[in-house]
Amino acid sequence: MENLNHISSTSTGFSLGLALVCVFLSWILVHRWGQRNSKGPKTWPVVGSAIEQLMNYDRMHDWLVEYLSKERTVVVRMPFASYTYIADPVNVEYVLKTNFPNYPKGEVYHSYMEVLLGDGIFNADGETWKQQRKTASFEFASKNLRDFSTVVFRDYALKLSNILSQASYCGHEVDIQELLMRMTLDSICKVGFGVEIGTLSIDLPENSFARAFDTANIIVTLRFIDPLWRIKRFLHVGSEALLKQSIQQIDDFTYSVISKRKFEIKEACISGNMNIKHDILSRFIKLSEDPNSNLNDKNLRDIVLNFVIAGRDTTATTLSWFIYLMITHPHVSQRLYLELKAFEEERAKEEHVPLVQYDLQDIQSFNERVSQFSSLMNYDSLGRLSYLYAAITETLRLYPAVPQDPKGVLEDDILPDGTHVKAGGMVTYVPYSMGRMEYLWGPDAKDFKPERWFKNGVLQHVSPFKFTVFQAGPRICLGKDSAYLQMKMTLAILCRFFTFSLVPNHPVKYRMMTILSMAHGLKINLSRRL
Secondary structure (H helix, E strand, C coil): CHHHHHHHHHHHHHHHHHHHHHHHHHHHHHHHHCCCCCCCCCCECCCECHHHHHHCHHHHHHHHHHHHCCCCEEEEECCCCEEEEECCHHHHHHHHHHCHHHCCCHHHHHHHHHHHHCCCHHHCCHHHHHHHHHHHHHHHCCHHHHHHHHHHHHHHHHHHHHHHHHHHHHCCCEEHHHHHHHHHHHHHHHHHCCCCCCCCCCCCCCCHHHHHHHHHHHHHHHCCCCCCHHHHHHHCCHHHHHHHHHHHHHHHHHHHHHHHHHHHHHHHHHHCCCCCCCCHHHHHHHHHCCCCCCCCHHHHHHHHHHHHHHHCHHHHHHHHHHHHHHHHCHHHHHHHHHHHHHHHHHHHHHHCCCCCCCCCCCHHHHHHHHHHHHHCCCCCHHHHCHHHHHHHHHHHHHCCCCCCEEEECCCCEECCCCCEECCCCEEEECHHHHCCCHHHHCCCCCCCCHHHHEECCEECCCCCCCCCCCCCHHHCCCCHHHHHHHHHHHHHHHHHHEEEEECCCCCCCECCCCCCCECCCCEEEEEECC
């Protein structure tokens, strides 16, 4: 009798379990059937589109291209929120300009980045952002800062060229992305702090500030995909423990520089020397002396680090993709070389300067000629290099330094195309996808063609809501001109005096981070050219 009861109980349990499995499978089938005509990534009960997104994580940007090429707006539903991706310039303009107040950086983004960026301009909203924006706009318009930046960018481009000429003479391959990251970090620290940190060297020296800055940048980016980061921070373990150490090193360096620079300015005032340095820190320290400015040392720290993070990785990444595109498009490289040669001869004639004769086998004479060429370049003369400008712009179109830019949603809203967005969600415009949309750029949208930026030989400019690399609306990038200045200065020297080739079998693909850097660097061989 007991055996019969046991069998009956087991049978009942099995039947109940089978019934639950059938109900669950039916639920999934009904859920999936209901999506048969839906657009965008398909979802599963509870987990939403997380499975498909994780399967495509390493190619996320191209995954979005596939969807956005069919529908200009894509909604990706996740377990706790919906993410709306937009590529239509009408929607982009609405989010970045028309209804700008409803789409701030938001509390979520601010909480992730605060440890590194604080309340700096790139991490702030509301009145804090407005005040910094107004002050920064004035400073970036300064001719003194522009001229100082030009000299700094030229000096470091020459230093890079000397390293590359030595590598080419010895037949050594180089990771040009690594060198460019060092160059932009050194130069932005010079422009930002007024100090030399010396990471750009053939022996790739370690620097505690540079190492800590890189580590902090990587870890705060990982917070966007690490749901446990707050727990790790609370327990002071793992990546969050390392982040705390890195931030301490960054702060020690930054506050020591602020203290030293304040002392220098005070001493200069006492001695009657009213000329201050033209780096960003010195200019903001001078502004902080105004009782109405409300700038303390923490504000100065945030301001400068915001400019460092904005001016380092973005520029180096674009320069790296540019060189890769020169390797894969030799006809563009040749046309650019001819423009630079003509520019050199024209400027030398204007300045009544005989060009130094050089021997490709003699590094000293080669470097002297490069130095002479660099002296012919300034902010105004670089404006003549229209094909170089077009090639940089075309690089940015296909490989934008910031491939996605998310915005928070304060209140429920309806986008111009009728898409509903909920408060607490995110709306992301996608420069990487937008640069590849045929409905924006024509059937050759995925091709690298600097010529597309000319009409009847004249450079053309398009709406920033179509070409969104530097954002648009009230938050449009203040450093756009500075970025172009450094890129033109560096590339004019490199493309005039070197040819590049990819190390055989070296993989070139992007890394899934906030910035579109190359996952394995860019390893190349170089040759000097006449």
